[in-house]
Amino acid sequence: MIKIDQLSKAFGNTLAVNNLTLNIEKGELFSFLGPNGAGKTTTIKMMVGLMTPSSGTVSMGNFDMKSEAQAAKAIIGYVPDTAFLYQHLTGSELMTMVGQLYSMDRKTILREQDKLSERLYMGEWLGNRISGYSQGMKQRLAFASAFLHHPEILVVDEPMVGLDPKTARIVKDMLKERSHAGVTIFISTHNLNVAEELSDRIAIINKGKLLGVGTVDSFQSVSGEQENLEDRFLRIVEEEEANGG
C-alpha cells in the first residue's frame, strides 16, 4: 500500500533522509520512531506530497507521488505534528472546506462531521473561530478533518501531541478501528508507549538512515527478556551514533 524506494532528501549539504526503503501493507499500523531531527517529518512530508524527494520514489496505494500526485492525495488523510489551521474560520467551516477540497457532497460532509464531532467531543466549540482554540482542540480538529473523507491511507505525525488523556484514548481507539477496517496507518512518534501499544510493525530511523524494521516482539526478543522497546530503541540509536553514523 505504501512503497518507499531509495528515498533521499537533501537540504544543501545536509542529508535529512538517506536512501530509505520501506514497504507497508494494506491495513497495517506502522510506527516510525526516531530522535529529534532524525528525518521522520521530512519523510512524511515527501509521502503526502508537501516535499519533493531529491531522489527515490514514493508510491501511495499504487499511485506514484510524483506522476500521479492528485490521485494519491485523494486517498490520503494527513495530520501534521503542529496543526496550523485557518485561524479565521470556525471548526465547522474548516471541516466543510476540507470535505469540499476532497470533492465530497454537502450531505455526506454534514453526516461525517456530526459523527466525528460526537466521537471527538467537539460539538460545543465547533462553531467558534479556530483562533480561540487550544493546541489540543486544534489537534482534534485536524484528526477529524483527516478522517472526514474516509482515506485509505492515514499519515499521522506525532499523534498524541497536545491531546488530553481522554482524547488520546479516543484517538488510539479510532486508529485501531480504522486499521482493522483495512486503512493503512503510518505514524511517526517519540512516544514509545504509543508505538508499542498500537503498532503491527516499527521502523527506527536516525540521521536520515533506517536502523531497523520489525514487529515490536522482534525488537524486544533480539537482546534478551529484560529489554523493552525503550531500552532497545535507545541502544540502537546510541550504537549507531558510536559507530559514527
Next chain:
Amino acid sequence: MKGFLASVLKTKRLEIFVSSLIVLGLIFGGYRLFISGGTFLLKQGELGEVFLDRMFYLGWSIIFYLLVLSNLITGFSTFYRSPEVAFLMTLPVDNSQIFRVKFTENLIYSSWAILILGIPLTLAYGELQNLSSVQYGIVFLAGILPFLFIATVSAGLLLMLLVSLSRYFKIRTLFVLLGVLFAGFFYVYFTVGQQGTLTGGQLGNFRSLGRYLANLSTNPFPLIPSHWLSKLFMGTDIMGWTERLYFAAIFLSTGAIGWEVINWVSAKIYFQTYQIMEGNNSRSSTKAMSRFFKLSWPGLTEPTKALISKDLVQFLRTPQQWVQFLLMGFFIVVYMINLSRGSANFGELLPFWQTAIYVFNFGFTGFIMAALTARFVYPMISMEGHSLWMLQAAPFSMRQVFIEKFWLAFFALFTLAEVVALASNYFLGQRPEIAILASGFLLMTSLALISMSLGLGAVYAQFSESNPMKISSGYGGIIAVVLSLIYVALSVLSLVFVINLIQSKGQGLLITATVSFVILLTGLYTWLPLKWGIRALKTYEP
C-alpha cells in the same frame, strides 16, 4: 566571471541588483515625469501654478491620512498579535521598552515604501520651487521625517484608545466606527473643505477668477502636518528663512511632544491593553458568514467553491482588510462625486483641458488600481500562512489555487474599475469610441496589475507574516508597486497618444502600432508573473 555570476545567482544578489535598478529607475523616471508635468503646468500661467501647488498639498494630505491608517492597521498586529511580543513579555524587560521597540518596527514598516515613492515627487517639486541644498536638507530632516513620525505617534495613541474601548465594544464595531470617522473626514476634507467649482460666468470674469485662485491657496486645515510640509517646500521668493524655520520648529516640537506623550501613555496602559487583546482571542464567531460555504456557486467544482468561500470568509473576518478596502472604495466615491460636480462645466472647457481631465481621470484610476492590487492582491498567497499545507496535501494542483485567486481578484477589481470608467464617461460625456477604448484599457490594466501583484506575491511569499500591510510593504511588494506604476504610466501615455490621434483623425497605422504595443506589454505583464507565481507556489516546501 563565470564563478562570480554563479555565486551571485546563488545568493540572490542578482535579484537584489535588478530590483534595485527597477527602484532607481522609478525614482529617476518619476522625477523626470514630475519635472515635465510641473514645468508644463507652470507654463500655463497662474492657474497652472496654483493647480500644481494644490495637487502637491493634496498629495501629502492623502499620504498623511493613509499613513495614519496603515500605521493603525500594522500596529494592531505589531503591538498585540505578534508572537514575539508574547515572548518578550515573559522576559525581565520593561514593557515601555518593548513598546518602543515595536513602535520603531511599526514606523519602519509603514513608512519606508512611502519614503521611497515620495523621493521623485520631493526632488521634482523642490527643483521646481528652486530650493537650495540646505533647504532640501531642512525639508527632509525637519519635514518629511517628523511627518512620518507624527503619523506613527497618532496611530499608536489611537490604537491604544481603540483597544481600551474593546472591553466594551467588539473590535469589529470599533473598526467600523473608525472607518466611518475616517470616511467622514475624507468627505469633509475633499468636498466641503475644498473650493467650489468654477462656473462658466467665473471663467469669463477676471475678478471672480482672481478671487477663486486666491482662495485656492488658502488651506482650510492649517493644523495638519501636510500643511506645514507644503509650507517648507515653498520657494525662497515666497517663503523667508524666519517662516521656514518656524514651520521646521513646529514639526520638530510636535514630534518631540508626541514622543513624550506616547511614552507616557504606553507606560500607563500598554500592558493593560495587551491583556485586553489576549482576552479578545476567545470570543465566539458569527454564523452569518458560514453561508458562503453553503452557496451553490453554479458551474464551479467543489474544491474551487471551497477556495472561494474560504478566501471571502477570511477577508471579511479580518477588519484590517475590509475596513481599508471600504475606505479606498469610499475615497473613489468621493472622487466620483467631485467629478460629477465638476462635470457641469466640463463642456465649457477648451478641448485640451477636456482631454487633460479625462486622461488625468484614467491616470488616477490606474494609480488606484495599482494601489489596490499592491495592498490586497499581493498578500493573497502569503495570507495562506502556515495553513497552506492543507491545500498542498489536498487532491488538486497548486496551479488551481493560484488561478482561483487570480479570477477572484480580477472579478472584484475589474468590476470596480469598469464602474469608475462608465461613470467617468457619463459625467465627462466622452465619445463612444473613446469610451470603448478606455474600457479596453482598464481590462488590460486589470489583467496586468493583478498578474504582477499575485505572481510576485507568490515569488516573495512571506508565510510567517500574518499582517497583510507588512507583507505589502515588504521587498517584493515594493517591486510589484514600482512595476505596476511603470505599466500604468506607459499605458496612460499610450492612451493619451491614441486619443490625440483619434481626435486629430491621425494615422490608423500609428494607432494600431500603439494599441499593439499596449497589448504586447499587457501580455508580458500578465504571462510572466503568472508563470513565475505558479512555479513558486508549486515548488514551495513548508
